[in-house]
Amino acid sequence: MIVRCSVVALLLLLGAVGCRQTAPVVDAPQPPDYTRPLGPGERALRLIADPAERPDLGALSGQLADPLFFESLKRSAAWYDKPSTKNYFAPDVSGISHVHARVSAQALLAIVEQAESPAEAAAEIDRQFDVYQTVGWNKRGDVLFTGYYTPQFTASLERADAYQHPLYKRPPDLRSDPLTGDVFGRDTGDGQVVPYYTRAEIESQNLLAGLELVYLDNKLDAYVVEVNGSAKLDLTNGQTMYAGYAGLNGLPYTSIRQELIRDGKIDKNTASLPTIRAYFRDNPGDVSEYIGRNDRFVFFQDYGDPEDWPGGSLGFRVHPERSIATDKSVYPPGAMVLIQAGSEGLAGPVTPINQLVFDQDTGGAIRAPGRIDIYYGIGPPAESQAGRMIVEGTLYYFFLKRDLVQGWHDRLAQSQSQR
Numbered sequence: 001m002i003v004r005c006s007v008v009a010l011l012l013l014l015g016a017v018g019c020r021q022t023a024p025v026v027d028a029p030q031p032p033d034y035t036r037p038l039g040p041g042e043r044a045l046r047l048i049a050d051p052a053e054r055p056d057l058g059a060l061s062g063q064l065a066d067p068l069f070f071e072s073l074k075r076s077a078a079w080y081d082k083p084s085t086k087n088y089f090a091p092d093v094s095g096i097s098h099v100h101a102r103v104s105a106q107a108l109l110a111i112v113e114q115a116e117s118p119a120e121a122a123a124e125i126d127r128q129f130d131v132y133q134t135v136g137w138n139k140r141g142d143v144l145f146t147g148y149y150t151p152q153f154t155a156s157l158e159r160a161d162a163y164q165h166p167l168y169k170r171p172p173d174l175r176s177d178p179l180t181g182d183v184f185g186r187d188t189g190d191g192q193v194v195p196y197y198t199r200a201e202i203e204s205q206n207l208l209a210g211l212e213l214v215y216l217d218n219k220l221d222a223y224v225v226e227v228n229g230s231a232k233l234d235l236t237n238g239q240t241m242y243a244g245y246a247g248l249n250g251l252p253y254t255s256i257r258q259e260l261i262r263d264g265k266i267d268k269n270t271a272s273l274p275t276i277r278a279y280f281r282d283n284p285g286d287v288s289e290y291i292g293r294n295d296r297f298v299f300f301q302d303y304g305d306p307e308d309w310p311g312g313s314l315g316f317r318v319h320p321e322r323s324i325a326t327d328k329s330v331y332p333p334g335a336m337v338l339i340q341a342g343s344e345g346l347a348g349p350v351t352p353i354n355q356l357v358f359d360q361d362t363g364g365a366i367r368a369p370g371r372i373d374i375y376y377g378i379g380p381p382a383e384s385q386a387g388r389m390i391v392e393g394t395l396y397y398f399f400l401k402r403d404l405v406q407g408w409h410d411r412l413a414q415s416q417s418q419r
Contacts, residue, residue, distance in 0.1 A: 032392075034137045034144040034370035042139075043095050044330040044369040045132035045397055054131045055338050055396055061122035063356045064112055072322040072358045076334040077109040079314055088314075088333050095132075096332040096399055099409070104129070104400040105334055107408040110415075128404055132397045134331075137370025141394040145341050145353070145372050147386030148228050148325065148363065150310045152379040153221050155214040155233040155241065163215035163236070165222040168208045170246040170299040181313065183250025196249035198295040213300050214241060220280055223256075223291050224273075226298040229363065230310040232378055242303040244311050251295040259293050272348075273387030310378070312361030320377035325361035330369050332397070335359050339372070341393025350391050359397075 038044060048054050063069055079085060080102035089098045108125065115121035136142040156163035175184040175193050185193040197207055214233055216222045225231040229245040257276060261268045265286075266275050280287050303309040312318040312325070314333055324337060341353040357374070366373050374389060376382040400408060 032137060032142070032144070032370075035368045036137045036370060037368050038093055038135075038330060042093070042135065044093055044135055045095055046135055047095075048131045048133055048396075053133075054126075055340070057122045057126045057338075058119065060338070060354065060356055061118040064118040064121050066322075068319045068322045069356060070112065072319050072360065073105075073109055073112060073336070075316045076314075076336075076358050076360060077105045079316060079334055080105055085334075088328055090329050091332075093330045094332045096335075096397075100399055100402070100405055101332045101335060103405050103409050103412065104398070105336075106412050107400055107404075108336060108398070110412070125398065128400060129398045130401050132399065134369055134395050134397075136394065137368065142392055143370050143372050143394060144346075145339065145374055145389060145391050145393050147376050147389030148373045149376045149382035149386040150230045150232060150378040151221065151224050151228055151383065152232040152234070153216055153218075153225070154236065155216050156236045157214060159212070159215050162217035165216045165219045166212040167214050167216070167222060167225060167231075167243060167300045168297075169211045169213050169301065171208060171211055174247055174249070174299070176247060176250070181247070183248065185250065196251065197297075198249070198251060199297045200292050200295070202249075202297055203292070213243065213302065219287050219291065220277065225300075229298065231300075242306045242309040243300045244303045244309055245313075246299045246301040248299065249295075249297045251297070253296040254294040256290045256294060259290055268346075272390065273383060312375075314360050316360070318360050318375050320375060320382065321355060322357050323360040323375045324357050325363045325366050325373035325375070326359050327367050327369065327371065328362050331359055333359055336398045338396040338398070339374070339393060340395070341391045343391075345388060345391040348388060350388055353391075353393060 085102070086098045089096075089101070091097045107128070111124045111128070112121050115124060133141050134143060137144070155167075159166070173187045173189075174196060175187050176182060177184070183196065186196045187193055197205075202208055214235070216225070225243070231243045233241040233243055235241055257266075257271050260266045260276065260279065261271055265283075266279055280290075303311070308315075308317050310318060312323060313328065324339065326333075335358065337357050337359050339353055339355050339357055341350075343349050343352045353374075361373070361375065363373050372395060374386075376386040376389070
């Protein structure tokens with residue numbers, strides 16, 4: 001992180017002012033607040049008007065030919081065919097309407113499909129698309145990138161031997177918006193909806209008995225599945241279950257990473273999933289206490305066919321290092337995004353990022369414009385990558401220039417009518 005300060009403030013901090021007058025009080029730099037919400041009337045994206053400030057898409061043209069990029073693009077473009085997608089938009093905070101985003105995604109697909117080379121596609125995108133940078137947490141475009149993944153564990157359909165730690169199905173009394181997923185609460189059966197039970201209430205009173213989906217042999221592993229929202233489970237009967245997100249209790253999320261740092265259990269500069277695992281390996285008695293501090297609780301379902309698994313919040317499969325999770329109340333979903341970050345991660349060195357991705361997911365801890373999660377895939381290698389990914393950077397969204405939207409809208413409609 002670069003701390004920007006004036007020359008005068010720097011001299012004062014170093015004691016280099018050679019007069020005997022009382023020096024003015026200088027406020028210490030405040031730590032980043034990546035969860036800072038947008039202010040009244042503030043938008044999450046700003047249009048880059050100066051061509052010199054636009055990222056060099058031509059240098060990334062090779063990524064346009066990557067099969068995972070193309071598959072992610074197709075899924076985003078197809079997602080907009082559903083009328084319900086209008087409910088995912090908050091144009092007052094992003095500045096992008098549903099029509100603008102839909103036509104942009106479908107025009108992008110047409111350009112990539114029809115171009116004779118990746119370089120030609122990049123040139124056309126650069127000519128026809130505007131670029132918007134995030135305002136970030138500090139109005140200067142800075143965000144915190146973290147990683148998530150799909151764990152792979154062994155599990156049992158029955159509670160037996162070491163398999164004592166369940167993942168639960170969605171309870172029938174949970175009420176949420178069928179389109180946005182926003183949780184209303186618990187239906188009491190008498191016409192009232194109240195806040196859903198906390199994690200502590202669920203576990204201490206066994207309130208979800210009978211709704212167990214599977215059992216894992218490690219409480220922390222079961223919690224890791226909750227945090228990531230999906231898991232590939234190798235069952236003890238020889239079968240495989242693809243478990244995916246089915247809802248949550250709607251209560252606030254508390255990071256056990258931050259709790260461990262606050263209590264001095266792990267170093268904030270090296271805190272990651274591997275260091276958290278190492279701490280709990282050495283202190284198994286602390287696992288329940290720290291997990292219990294998080295009131296949020298996640299429910300799961302068996303996806304059966306892995307074709308659309310692991311599914312993001314938009315309802316289709318996400319791809320490693322091609323899908324990101326953002327706060328959908330401030331960012332427009334489904335769009336092509338460029339993410340950029342250096343190698344100086346907050347938990348150690350990371351691979352620099354200069355990657356085209358798609359905004360196709362969200363998460364319990366992903367709130368406000370300053371927090372972004374990158375999906376890394378399935379199993380232990382992905383866990384290692386995701387666990388190390390704590391780095392500052394920025395991101396850019398690509399949308400058609402506004403004066404081209406209607407023309408593309410008409411062209412796409414005509415193309416569909418001729419099929």
